[in-house]
Amino acid sequence: MTTPQLAAARDLYDTLAAEGDVAGPTVSRAALDALEEADLNGLMVPKEAGGKGLPLVDVVDVYEEVSQADGSIGWCHFATDVTTTFFAAYLPDDGVAEVFADGVPSMAGQFAPNGTAAVDGDTLVVSGDYQFGSGIDHADWAGAGVLTTPTDGTDAEYLFVSLPVAQAELQGNWDVLGLQATASYDYRLNDVRVPRRRSFDFFNPTIHRGGPRYALGVLPLTAAGHAGWALGVTRRALDELAGVASIARMGAASSLGESERFLFEYGQLEGRWRAGRAWVHEVVAAAEAEAEAAGSITPRTANLVREACRHVNQGGADIARQAYLLAGTRALRDGPLQRAFRDLHAGSQHFFASPSAAIDLARTLLAGE
Numbered sequence: 001m002t003t004p005q006l007a008a009a010r011d012l013y014d015t016l017a018a019e020g021d022v023a024g025p026t027v028s029r030a031a032l033d034a035l036e037e038a039d040l041n042g043l044m045v046p047k048e049a050g051g052k053g054l055p056l057v058d059v060v061d062v063y064e065e066v067s068q069a070d071g072s073i074g075w076c077h078f079a080t081d082v083t084t085t086f087f088a089a090y091l092p093d094d095g096v097a098e099v100f101a102d103g104v105p106s107m108a109g110q111f112a113p114n115g116t117a118a119v120d121g122d123t124l125v126v127s128g129d130y131q132f133g134s135g136i137d138h139a140d141w142a143g144a145g146v147l148t149t150p151t152d153g154t155d156a157e158y159l160f161v162s163l164p165v166a167q168a169e170l171q172g173n174w175d176v177l178g179l180q181a182t183a184s185y186d187y188r189l190n191d192v193r194v195p196r197r198r199s200f201d202f203f204n205p206t207i208h209r210g211g212p213r214y215a216l217g218v219l220p221l222t223a224a225g226h227a228g229w230a231l232g233v234t235r236r237a238l239d240e241l242a243g244v245a246s247i248a249r250m251g252a253a254s255s256l257g258e259s260e261r262f263l264f265e266y267g268q269l270e271g272r273w274r275a276g277r278a279w280v281h282e283v284v285a286a287a288e289a290e291a292e293a294a295g296s297i298t299p300r301t302a303n304l305v306r307e308a309c310r311h312v313n314q315g316g317a318d319i320a321r322q323a324y325l326l327a328g329t330r331a332l333r334d335g336p337l338q339r340a341f342r343d344l345h346a347g348s349q350h351f352f353a354s355p356s357a358a359i360d361l362a363r364t365l366l367a368g369e
Helices: 004-011 013-021 029-037 056-069 071-090 093-099 212-216 218-242 260-294 299-327 336-347 356-366
Strands: 107-120 123-133 141-148 158-164 169-172 185-195 199-201
Touching: 004 013, 004 056, 013 029, 013 056, 013 071, 013 336, 029 071, 056 071, 056 218, 056 260, 071 093, 071 107, 071 141, 071 158, 071 199, 071 212, 071 218, 071 336, 107 158, 107 185, 123 141, 123 158, 158 185, 212 218, 212 260, 218 260, 218 299, 218 336, 260 299, 299 336, 299 356
Parallel strands: 107 141
Antiparallel strands: 107 123, 123 185, 141 158, 158 199, 169 185
């Protein structure tokens, strides 16, 4: 189904692809403005907070389309959207009134519990060192994962906090193989005072707005974003491979497209991509339907979403590697296929592409959950 947002993303393909071709160390302002002007921000964000609140399969499709144009642009687009979604759905009303005062903001950050928060009444005093703040150089707000340090004998809380990005010290340190234009900088927080109204509990977030779909929680919602990104960049790698089919490699009697080996490999890679995409659609739709019906999802459903995400990320890196080898020296030079190869291999190192998803799924299946 083609939604207005998906159609708008397709119309932006040439613009975003051109921006990706000339990108420096960060996604260009022109690319970000193009996404804003096409009304493609806030796709997953609840309508009550000013977002689109689209069905999750539709959100995944738009992430895929944007990422097909360029991996770094697509990465910052989905990461910002998913991060903003958490705070839109789970902050109390007074917190949302502050963070969303000027409309849907751009938010970025790392949410592993790399920091601590001392509790001072209704204020959290946050310190920590963070990495991978994708898009933080363009963001309005930064986010961070923290563990509280209670002094009264109670258990620590694992919270997500939000703060104006000016209160974070950007450290740079983004000299990497792939996703080079995401500017996923390290950043530091030093005794930043964050009102508790701008935080929520990672393990037990309260859904203040948006409805049951946000009962999926942080991990499955993020996994859906990563899956859409991987599908889009892998699609670009396959399209670029098709573009060299008319080329004859040195010493060959015919073009690649006339070689049965090439035809077999290309057809097999296309089938793998389509199978992965179908599975992502299946599990994301099923998870949302389950949440709508029951108000929550089971660990099995959550782990199926996570494993589908891992599957297409690791599978995408493998498809890109095979495409790189089949394309020969055309992929050796700088260009979209080489960039897709590098971006997918960078993405395959992320937690959401790690073995833990398959391990957790296997445990729930064996336990009959």
